[in-house]
Amino acid sequence: MTQHPDAKVFIVDDDAGVREALAWLLRTRRLLSEGYDSADAFLAEIAGWKAEPDVPCCMLLDVRMPGTSGLALFEHLLTLPWKSVMPVIFLSGHADVPTAVDAVKRGAFDFCEKPFSDNALVDRVEQALGLSAQVQAERRAQHSVQQRLQSLTERERDVMDLVIGGLPNKLVADRLNISVRTVEVHRARVFDKMGVKSAVELTNALRQAGSP
């Protein structure tokens, strides 16, 4: 049984038999799936999405398909901001080494050759879903910090950038050619908006939100 009850697996393959076999296989592990007969069909689907997926998900993607190839679809996914939320497992009947190596180097989660072991494949799917869940958790944590950051005014951000560099208010004031008192005002607003009480807490909050 999976640890991700609401997870979803997207199957993109032009062969209906393959899609059904994979869907059946995933159902035996209580995994939801959705089939698409082409890369474009999947692209049409995500075009309708208003936000990035909020449940763990991954993709089983055939390399060779009529029309847009699996590799091309993968390339397109890489341009999306939530690319790492959707790990891609390539499926291929007769791939060459350079293609597979290139896909993995670009971040594909795995590259499986047909015929593959059912158990091994579903294990990989569940690992991919685990990674997806982890990435989503990180993105959610980053989201609140990101929103707080966007609520800062331009000047407040200027001050914050220098403060998290470790400069005392005096030097921040010199650097921005304003008075210490004004720096203190901005600094206090930044702490307030970011929900912290000290410069150290601020740097910690920014660090764990992926700014480095």
Add this chain to the structure above:
Amino acid sequence: MTQHPDAKVFIVDDDAGVREALAWLLRTRRLLSEGYDSADAFLAEIAGWKAEPDVPCCMLLDVRMPGTSGLALFEHLLTLPWKSVMPVIFLSGHADVPTAVDAVKRGAFDFCEKPFSDNALVDRVEQALGLSAQVQAERRAQHSVQQRLQSLTERERDVMDLVIGGLPNKLVADRLNISVRTVEVHRARVFDKMGVKSAVELTNALRQAGSP
């Protein structure tokens, strides 16, 4: 011309002809190389090293060799603390997709099939050397911070841990059941030994040294 004049490429291949051809190719780009006719020969070489490499380096590694295979050597390298200083480019005449995919997923820099384009290979070598140089720079930066950390006494570390958590001296004192004055003493020593002037600088120094 490479940007890494002292870089070194380690060639591990049982075929003397291949080693010479690669060495010649690298010389045309002014790259130093060293050949080994087996994985064990290379292992014997690094067994004599007193420290990790201090110049950018990478490895061109044949997958199939008599005795210890290239893959096994790669596995062994992964156990070394400086593994990422030595990017590995696999060379293979007739590899299967799973082998190549697995190698890349485990962190191999590339996996090239023979016959390969000379230019493409040397380009990859130079990219690998660039990565190696970058990793070495990071490790050197971490090294000084690590040494400074080790110069701290136990108590100083206790105080530091709480200070970088953003606690004011008062609360640190409460947490450790000592007086504020003593916390201030330890705190000052920590700043001095770590070469910083404020808690923010300290957290920044620790962050960029890979402690997260």
Add this chain to the structure above:
DNA sequence: CTCGACCTGGCCGGTGCTGCCTATATCATC
């Protein structure tokens, strides 16, 4: 034109941090 958002900055009292002095106690080492 008024209103709100934003940037600016002076004053003042309170709190926190720093540096420099001093001192005691422990513990290991020579």
Add this chain to the structure above:
DNA sequence: GATGATATAGGCAGCACCGGCCAGGTCGAG
């Protein structure tokens, strides 16, 4: 037993920081 490292802690002067109070300025939206 002397020496040095370490942890403990008080006093004091000085600087840094905080927050509340005030007030002036610009600029765009209504």
